[in-house]
Amino acid sequence: MSTISVIEGSMAVAQAVKACRPGVIAAYPISPQTHIVEFLSQFVADNEMDTKYVRVDAEFSAASAVYGSSATGVRSYTASSSQGLLLMSEVLYAMAGTRLPVVLTGVNRTVSAPITIQPDHQDTMALRDTGLIQLHVENSQEAYATHIQAFKLAEDHDILLPVMVCMDGWILTHSFEPVKLEDQEKVDEFLPPFVPKYRLDTKNPLTYGAYADDEVPEFRLMMHFAQERAKEKIEKIAREYEAKFGDYFGGLIDTYRCDDAEIVMVAMGSVIGTLKDAVDKLRKENIKVGVLKVRSYRPFPGEEILSAVKGAKMVAVLDKSLSVGQGGPLATDVKAALANKQAPPVLGCIAGMGGRDMSMVLIREIIEKSQKAITTGKIPDIEYIALKRQYLE
DSSP states (O other): OOOOEEEEEEHHHHHHHHHTTTTTEOOOOOOTTTHHHHHHHHHTTTOOOOOOOEEEESHHHHHHHHHHHHHTOOOOEEHHHHHHHHHHHHHHHHHHHHHOOOOEEEEEOOOOOOOOOOOOSHHHHHHTTTSSEEEEEEEHHHHHHHHHHHHHHHOOTTTTTEEEEEEEEETTTEEEEEEEOOOHHHHHHHHOOOSSSSSOOSSSOOSSSSSSSHHHHHHHHHHHHHHHHHHHHHHHHHHHHHHHHHHOOSSSSEEEEEEOSSSSEEEETTTHHHHHHHHHHHHHTTEEEEEEEOEESSSOOOOHHHHHHOSSSSEEEEESSSSSSBBHHHHHHHHHTTTTTTTOEEEEEOOOOGGGOOOOOHHHHHHHHHHHHHHHHOOOSSTTTTTGGGGGO
């Protein structure tokens, strides 16, 4: 029987990972990821998990430990945030390149400097070219379900790539809400033990990360093709989860009141709930607005976004990170997906970086800027929302 418990978002993730029965967990604490691995360490200490829990000296070591364990054919997990994720980056490139299906939680937090521990997407965006699959979640229930789905996706022999589940720090990890926890027996039926396609074995030697000059393009393309296959798998696994547990958390994108929307706001993560509430209020004022949630950032669902927004007059993309010298990474990808396809124009908005609050006032500002762009036909390259301009003078 499933149970509903009011728990912290970090506990929801820890419960999901526990249910997936990883053989190895490697951990180094960094806020706001710390509670996840603390809860897991308690499970191991209380003999609730038959797992090797490895306490390491840094995030590079945590990634290296699960790199090694996954290479031997063991289901493996780790988690990190911000600078910790960046310290893992060298290993994550190698992990994806050697096709090791590790699952990790990327708890989103601003990257220094200046020093802050507030949430935005700068850290995981910096890893978008590693080859990791990136799935962004809206709430703690979706985080729970997505971690269970992530192991099945990563370990699929047609995929064999690391999967990073991205969740906004503090907003999700440290808030409490009701979460449905599934029965262990049913999780075991949904996610059977990991059967590796390749593994390090003295009786059947092979090489991981071999030296290769002329074959590099093919290796990278094989990863790219695996991500393309993952688009179908992400939806398929979500439907299998729904059939087993009765809840649908999946797909590459999700839409809310987009069918007749003149303006579609595109975003990722916990802000989606705020945007949905704003849409309901704006609709009462006869402002036709909708929300499109990008759940899978890598692989990027360009065709699905195009199909969802083609009837709109404007697409306003909310980025919680900035690619310095270019603009919002999500907006850049959306613009590329819609270019030259008789699609609506895209207004890129930088909003919510460094944990800056996204209020109804700021959402109205985005809608007003979108309406002005529709009327004038002039689309700014970037709109900065709630900017303290006195610092720039």
